[in-house]
Amino acid sequence: MSIRQVTSDVYQVGSIDWDRTLFDELIPLPDGTSYNAYVVKDEKTALIDTVDPTKTHELMTHLTELDVTIDFIISNHAEQDHSGSIPAVLEAFPDAQVVTNPKCKTLLMEMLSIPEEKFMTVQDGDILGLGGKTLEFIMAPWVHWPETMFTYLREGKLLFSCDFLGAHLATSDLFVESMDMVYNPAKRYYAEIMMPFRTSIRKHLQKLDSMDIKIVAPSHGPLYRTPSLITNAYEEWVSDTVKNEVVLPFVSMHGSTRQMVDYFIEALMDRGITVKPFNLTTADVGELAMSLVDAATVVIASPTVLIGPHPRAVYAAYLVNALRPKCRVASIIGSYGWGGKMIEMLKQGMQNLNVELLEPVLIKGHPTKEDYTLLDKLADEIYKKHKELNL
Ligand code: FEO
Numbered sequence: 001m002s003i004r005q006v007t008s009d010v011y012q013v014g015s016i017d018w019d020r021t022l023f024d025e026l027i028p029l030p031d032g033t034s035y036n037a038y039v040v041k042d043e044k045t046a047l048i049d050t051v052d053p054t055k056t057h058e059l060m061t062h063l064t065e066l067d068v069t070i071d072f073i074i075s076n077h078a079e080q081d082h083s084g085s086i087p088a089v090l091e092a093f094p095d096a097q098v099v100t101n102p103k104c105k106t107l108l109m110e111m112l113s114i115p116e117e118k119f120m121t122v123q124d125g126d127i128l129g130l131g132g133k134t135l136e137f138i139m140a141p142w143v144h145w146p147e148t149m150f151t152y153l154r155e156g157k158l159l160f161s162c163d164f165l166g167a168h169l170a171t172s173d174l175f176v177e178s179m180d181m182v183y184n185p186a187k188r189y190y191a192e193i194m195m196p197f198r199t200s201i202r203k204h205l206q207k208l209d210s211m212d213i214k215i216v217a218p219s220h221g222p223l224y225r226t227p228s229l230i231t232n233a234y235e236e237w238v239s240d241t242v243k244n245e246v247v248l249p250f251v252s253m254h255g256s257t258r259q260m261v262d263y264f265i266e267a268l269m270d271r272g273i274t275v276k277p278f279n280l281t282t283a284d285v286g287e288l289a290m291s292l293v294d295a296a297t298v299v300i301a302s303p304t305v306l307i308g309p310h311p312r313a314v315y316a317a318y319l320v321n322a323l324r325p326k327c328r329v330a331s332i333i334g335s336y337g338w339g340g341k342m343i344e345m346l347k348q349g350m351q352n353l354n355v356e357l358l359e360p361v362l363i364k365g366h367p368t369k370e371d372y373t374l375l376d377k378l379a380d381e382i383y384k385k386h387k388e389l390n391l
Contacts, residue, residue: 006158007215009040009041009156010038010041010158011039011041012174013039013047013063015055015059016170017035017052017054017055017170018032020033026285027192027285030286031170034221036049036166036223039070041066041068043131045068046070047063047074048076049219050082050086050089053080056084059088060092063092070093071093071095072099072120073090073098074100074128075100075104076149076150076160076162077104078100079145081219083111087113090118097118098119098120100119100122101147101149105121122137124139125137132155134153135151135153138150138152140204142200143162143163143204144163144196144197150162150164157213160218161217163219164201165218165230166186167185167222168185168220169182169222175222175225176222176223176229183233190234195292195323198324201238202238205235242326243274244273244296244386245273245274245297246274246299246382247291247292248265248275248298248300249277250277250279250280253303253310254303256335257301260335261277261333263375264375267375267379271383273382276291276295281312292320293325296385297330299382300333300350301332301333302332303342304334304337307340307341307342308341309346313334317349321349321350325353328385329355329358329385330350330353330356331360335366336364337365342362361374
């Protein structure tokens with residue numbers, strides 16, 4: 001536990017969670033995470049966001065060590081990893097006001113039972129003077145929730161960007177010195193929670209273009225003294241550009257689908273296409289999500305269980321459908337023993353995707369020579385579509 005000084009009157013008082021391995025009981029965190037909270041000291045003192053409830057004691061220790069009285073708690077986002085300690089801070093500083101927008105206020109009242117009289121609400125562009133320093137509030141709905149906002153400290157030109165531009169990365173380094181350390185965790189984080197809101201993220205990036213920002217201070221992971229390091233990466237991720245890649249989540253029960261997958265991988269490789277296969281029995285869904293940020297095509301491979309797809313393939317289709325990647329082409333391959341509606345059910349599960357669905361390849365039992373020809377045909381078709389996209 002340690003307080004880290006960001007600039008002369010700004011301190012990082014949050015918590016590094018070295019041991020956390022799962023977020024939302026869903027998202028793997030191979031690099032841990034941090035819950036960043038910031039104190040801005042002035043005649044009045046503001047605390048920008050708090051920490052996950054499991055780390056409240058660290059935040060409170062930091063505030064005691066800094067010897068500050070909190071006048072304002074700025075809540076940029078109601079999700080509990082940033083808001084969960086607000087009740088404890090209010091208990092320690094009963095005169096503090098929670099400053100946030102009306103949507104976030106409602107969520108905080110509903111989720112954390114914070115009484116209405118504790119709030120001061122702000123709108124886009126509103127400012128809050130702390131004495132010599134000024135905080136400006138910028139509404140940023142749909143970073144991944146509808147109530148999110150950013151806070152900008154005019155003196156020092158710091159942007160507290162909440163989840164936006166963050167990374168699930170536990171590191172002792174306060175600042176990013178090179179993207180090598182943070183590129184994959186940041187991309188993973190974008191893929192997992194922001195990719196479905198790509199259009200909104202694009203708008204938030206455009207808004208930042210018109211601002212003078214010296215430091216980006218997100219709510220997870222290290223800070224940026226060179227904001228372009230992370231904004232340039234985001235520009236690429238949110239762009240419409242796709243890569244000559246096929247993401248291939250697969251599962252096999254008795255080996256037939258696996259034989260199809262192995263053949264199909266080689267068929268795509270022979271055509272100069274990068275393939276990213278994910279065995280769904282062991283795959284890290286974060287890696288799968290990351291691969292979907294850039295790929296032009298996704299193909300799901302499944303056997304038939306009872307009358308439908310393998311549950312792990314259903315999960316993959318659900319995930320792809322929910323993450324809404326920018327891929328342009330999709331298909332399904334797989335096998336069955338005696339019948340079923342595997343293809344129809346997977347198709348239904350991917351209805352959110354704005355893609356061209358190529359003719360699936362469904363075979364009975366083990367693949368035959370003719371079945372392999374069908375896989376060659378699908379690989380040819382994907383190659384053709386990628387060429388049409390100038391890949
Ligand atoms: Fe880090 Fe959306 O909470």
